[in-house]
Amino acid sequence: MDALATYALRLGDDSLILGQRLGEWCGHAPALEVDLSLTNVALDQVGQATHFLGLAGAIENAGRDADALAFRRDVMDFTNCLLVEQPNGDFAQTIARQFLFSHYQALLFEQMARVKDERFAAIAAKALKEVSYHATLASDWVVRLGDGTEESKARMVAGLDWMWRFADELFVMDDVDAAAIAAGAGVDKSALRAEWDARIDAVLADATLARPASRRPVLGGRAGHHSEHLGHLLSDMQFLQRAYPDATW
């Protein structure tokens, strides 16, 4: 796969894996409101993944469509960031993951909506409306839990503390990013960090929460070095197409 196809694949993998994670809440969330919210966010993410993976397959031009890329790749071939594959944990941990990721996605798509390559720009402009809503939703919950009871605050702090170590990876640039920028499709992610920090800090202040302590960042997802959690997620997500290839209904 060339750099531009890989770039689209990374975007698709981020959305796909997060969508699958959020789908695990279906029927299990603490309240109906939350169940509806998380599964609707999951739908948006899977929708975005369909577009980005479809684009990756089209650029690759080797006969793989979005479904083939989603269901017929092994764990080492997935290029999602480590943040999105983290287990749901409790509700606060899920919200922490969403909060960090949605603000990143919103900033990324704001820029990508203006790139020269119309295929990337169109998906980004479409997705931006959705992820802005996700960022607001997650921020509201960070404030409700952080500025809530002793119990909810403790859980929000713990959730953010766990997820924080995976945030740096979102902004790391490599050869694939450079090639995508040169091709008029990519975004300089490192330039998004200052605004991301500002948005995150503003919500944390509202939630009466301190920014989590800095930790050594955990990296590797873009190169296929994943936590053990991703394999389990894929075994669930890919089971049907693996057991019954090309099954339709």
Next chain:
Amino acid sequence: MVSAVTVITTTDRISAVLAHVPDPEIPAVSVLDLGIVRDVSETRVLITPTYTGCPATLAIEQSIRQALDANGYANVAIETTLSPPWSTDWISDAGREKLRAYGIAPPPKGASASALKNNQAAECPQCGSSNTEELSRFGSTPCKALWRCKACLEPFDRFKCH
């Protein structure tokens, strides 16, 4: 005396067919009312999805296909575009009235670009009161939020500004 003659074109006829294709999740409105149909020509119908993950997208395309085939337009293609992204500002005035009559508070027109979108109180589709509150940011479908009227105490769906 020459009287004006209304010429009904092929695209008018195709549009008339589309006006009777209901949205699969909100059958009170048609795909035309919702602004999903972006362009109609003699050879193709251009549509755009509401939300990227809307499960109705495929069903909408199938319904349009079926309606075109049934009315003799089997050779008219359906194409999908993402750009420009669908906005609730494209819902027609007639569509807004149909939503209200169906019990769904329509999005305020022209509000999708506003920073205050979704913050203004929705008008209760039952009694018209603005004394309402949001219960859940997401509702039964991606395009709706759940609200409650504090005047008549009825819960209702609000079509989200998008």
